[in-house]
Amino acid sequence: MTSTVVKGARTATARWRMLAVERFRLLALLHGDRGPLAVLLSSHTAAALAPAAIALCGGWLVSRISDVSALGAPPSTLALPLTAIAALLLVEQAALSVRGDVEFLVAGRIDGRIRGEVRRLATRPLGVEHLARTDVAALVSRASDIGHGARRSPGRAATGQLTLTFRLVAALASAAVVAQVSPPLAAGLLLASLLMRATIRRQWLRLAHADTERQPHLDRVRYWDRLGSQGAAAKEIRLFGLSRWLTSVRVDEERRWSEPLRALRLSILSRQHWIYLLGFGAGAAALLVPGLTVLGTDLPHSALFSCVVAAFAVLQMGAMGIEAFDIEYGRAAVGALDSLRARFPTDQEHPAPTPDTAVPSPPRIQVRDLTFTYPGGEEKVFDGLDLDIRPGEVLAVVGRNGAGKTTLITMLGGLIEPDAGVVSVGGTPLPALDPTHWRRRIAVVFQSANRYPLTLADNIALGAPEHRDDRAGITRVAAATGVDAIARALPLGLDTPMSRDLTDGRDLSGGQWQKVALARAMFAVHHGRDLLMLDEPTAHLDVRTEIDFHRQVRDLARGVSVLIVSHRMSTVRHADRIVLLRDGRVAEEGSHDELLALGGEYHDFHRLQTARFAENSPSTAGNDAEGVGT
Numbered sequence: 001m002t003s004t005v006v007k008g009a010r011t012a013t014a015r016w017r018m019l020a021v022e023r024f025r026l027l028a029l030l031h032g033d034r035g036p037l038a039v040l041l042s043s044h045t046a047a048a049l050a051p052a053a054i055a056l057c058g059g060w061l062v063s064r065i066s067d068v069s070a071l072g073a074p075p076s077t078l079a080l081p082l083t084a085i086a087a088l089l090l091v092e093q094a095a096l097s098v099r100g101d102v103e104f105l106v107a108g109r110i111d112g113r114i115r116g117e118v119r120r121l122a123t124r125p126l127g128v129e130h131l132a133r134t135d136v137a138a139l140v141s142r143a144s145d146i147g148h149g150a151r152r153s154p155g156r157a158a159t160g161q162l163t164l165t166f167r168l169v170a171a172l173a174s175a176a177v178v179a180q181v182s183p184p185l186a187a188g189l190l191l192a193s194l195l196m197r198a199t200i201r202r203q204w205l206r207l208a209h210a211d212t213e214r215q216p217h218l219d220r221v222r223y224w225d226r227l228g229s230q231g232a233a234a235k236e237i238r239l240f241g242l243s244r245w246l247t248s249v250r251v252d253e254e255r256r257w258s259e260p261l262r263a264l265r266l267s268i269l270s271r272q273h274w275i276y277l278l279g280f281g282a283g284a285a286a287l288l289v290p291g292l293t294v295l296g297t298d299l300p301h302s303a304l305f306s307c308v309v310a311a312f313a314v315l316q317m318g319a320m321g322i323e324a325f326d327i328e329y330g331r332a333a334v335g336a337l338d339s340l341r342a343r344f345p346t347d348q349e350h351p352a353p354t355p356d357t358a359v360p361s362p363p364r365i366q367v368r369d370l371t372f373t374y375p376g377g378e379e380k381v382f383d384g385l386d387l388d389i390r391p392g393e394v395l396a397v398v399g400r401n402g403a404g405k406t407t408l409i410t411m412l413g414g415l416i417e418p419d420a421g422v423v424s425v426g427g428t429p430l431p432a433l434d435p436t437h438w439r440r441r442i443a444v445v446f447q448s449a450n451r452y453p454l455t456l457a458d459n460i461a462l463g464a465p466e467h468r469d470d471r472a473g474i475t476r477v478a479a480a481t482g483v484d485a486i487a488r489a490l491p492l493g494l495d496t497p498m499s500r501d502l503t504d505g506r507d508l509s510g511g512q513w514q515k516v517a518l519a520r521a522m523f524a525v526h527h528g529r530d531l532l533m534l535d536e537p538t539a540h541l542d543v544r545t546e547i548d549f550h551r552q553v554r555d556l557a558r559g560v561s562v563l564i565v566s567h568r569m570s571t572v573r574h575a576d577r578i579v580l581l582r583d584g585r586v587a588e589e590g591s592h593d594e595l596l597a598l599g600g601e602y603h604d605f606h607r608l609q610t611a612r613f614a615e616n617s618p619s620t621a622g623n624d625a626e627g628v629g630t
């Protein structure tokens with residue numbers, strides 16, 4: 001029994017110690033902004049001491065009123081205490097108003113600092129795999145977001161903690177006034193208000209935890225909301241008649257989120273009577289104890305007045321202000337930041353990078369014995385893959401859906417790291433190269449290339465953002481890739497914003513966007529990138545444009561190593577060399593004719609595509625297929 005009590009006391013002490021450490025850490029976030037912090041501290045001090053001072057001045061006024069009525073003192077003697085009370089009220093209001101503004105500033109700066117740190121932590125690993133993990137994404141969003149409706153940022157938590165600290169100072173100052181009449185009343189009121197506060201906090205914490213636990217449901221509700229209102233998806237939803245289904249999925253998800261919370265709120269509300277009883281008892285004591293003291297002693301009325309006013313000021317501590325919400329929500333953000341710090345420690349930073357000036361241009365790339373499985377995945381994408389990209393060659397990579405072609409491009413870009421094996425560039429392993437330098441040697445067109453809501457010129461220039469001002473280069477590339485024809489049909493030509501949401505903005509067709517993505521890659525090549533990787537670059541192009549594309553690659557990407565991933569025979573057959581991926585390795589390798597002669601899977605692809613093409617265009621049967629996927 002004794003040991004259980006001792007153990008319980010130890011656990012409680014440890015919990016309090018942890019809470020104190022956590023709260024000090026919140027206060028420590030305030031460091032670094034001396035000027036605003038000094039103003040914040042001054043306004044807090046003024047606002048915290050004002051209630052006790054007003055209570056004292058109130059007593060002073062009562063004593064002067066007694067003098068006027070009992071001793072016939074001139075009414076002008078009331079002027080001084082009245083002026084003091086008015087001045088204190090003014091100071092209190094001014095302090096509260098300044099405090100609000102400065103808190104906003106200080107919290108914003110803390111949040112800015114933390115967002116910067118979160119960005120640095122999240123980009124510490126070289127690749128992007130970790131960003132695709134939902135747990136990491138949740139930590140990143142929790143550590144740096146400012147919440148949806150609720151203010152949940154670390155900055156708000158820090159300023160909230162300061163407010164809470166000064167609310168305690170205010171309660172102690174008022175308790176000191178009460179203690180002049182009745183020290184036990186002062187102690188009792190403090191205890192009662194702290195107890196009320198602790199009870200409400202516990203209830204609030206249960207709500208906050210339940211809210212955090214149900215966050216995935218809320219995220220899904222928001223996802224369905226966005227899906228129903230955003231351009232492309234909204235079109236499909238209307239055309240397939242999915243609106244009803246979407247609404248019911250959204251409502252179900254919302255119920256899963258809100259109903260348990262509503263039940264918890266009701267259960268908390270139904271237990272509020274303890275708090276009401278405690279508040280009522282403390283309020284009654286605040287009136288009765290000074291009143292009874294006056295009856296039994298010669299306590300002056302001024303002291304009685306000050307005591308009652310101060311007693312109610314002490315009880316203010318029991319109420320939960322907005323700062324309590326800020327602290328509880330923001331605490332979780334600081335916790336998420338700690339988890340990110342632990343997850344991406346400094347030693348994950350890229351080890352002393354080797355400048356890649358020694359890597360010849362265009363680079364020879366060697367992939368050796370590569371093994372890779374996506375986190376959480378069961379199948380190996382690569383299983384002992386060996387592959388070379390020779391300097392200046394056009395290498396086509398083919399294979400069935402899911403064979404690992406896009407993964408290969410992502411890995412060559414250093415965005416994901418293999419489980420085993422090595423990718424080396426000019427003899428240097430990729431991890432030993434400076435990633436910034438290496439990425440400046442790569443131009444990529446992904447299957448779903450980004451559509452930036454910037455001007456058409458900027459959409460091209462982002463291939464080599466350090467040369468964004470090279471208008472001549474942009475114009476040249478636009479002309480060579482056929483984007484100039486697109487620009488001519490736009491209201492502001494190359495300067496047209498590529499988003500319907502912007503003034504004079506326009507959108508493009510899928511094929512036109514693909515041309516822009518190619519122009520972006522060509523602009524990158526124009527500025528020295530010497531490994532061009534194209535993932536399904538012709539999927540949206542018509543036959544004429546595809547023929548132009550092959551000419552462009554030949555002309556613009558001269559002296560550059562090119563890796564093309566495609567299911568189209570008409571695209572692949574122009575390559576210097578073709579490799580076919582199967583079961584995580586190179587299964588077939590050679591020129592188009594060599595692979596046809598081999599009679600393997602490539603030969604089957606070719607046969608199927610040719611047959612399909614013959615079915616569709618009997619007049620051209622026998623030619624290579626155009627625009628048919630494997």
Ligand SMILES: Nc1ncnc2c1ncn2[C@@H]1O[C@H](COP(=O)(O)OP(=O)(O)OP(=O)(O)O)[C@@H](O)[C@H]1O
Nearest residue numbers: 132374377381399400401402403404405406407408
């Ligand atoms: N981010 C990811 N997380 C988990 N698995 C992934 C991820 N991306 C791809 N995969 C899986 O890895 C395998 C290879 O995918 P990859 O996109 O590289 O194939 P691909 O050859 O480019 O396919 P496609 O021809 O359809 O474009 C597939 O089985 C795919 O499901």
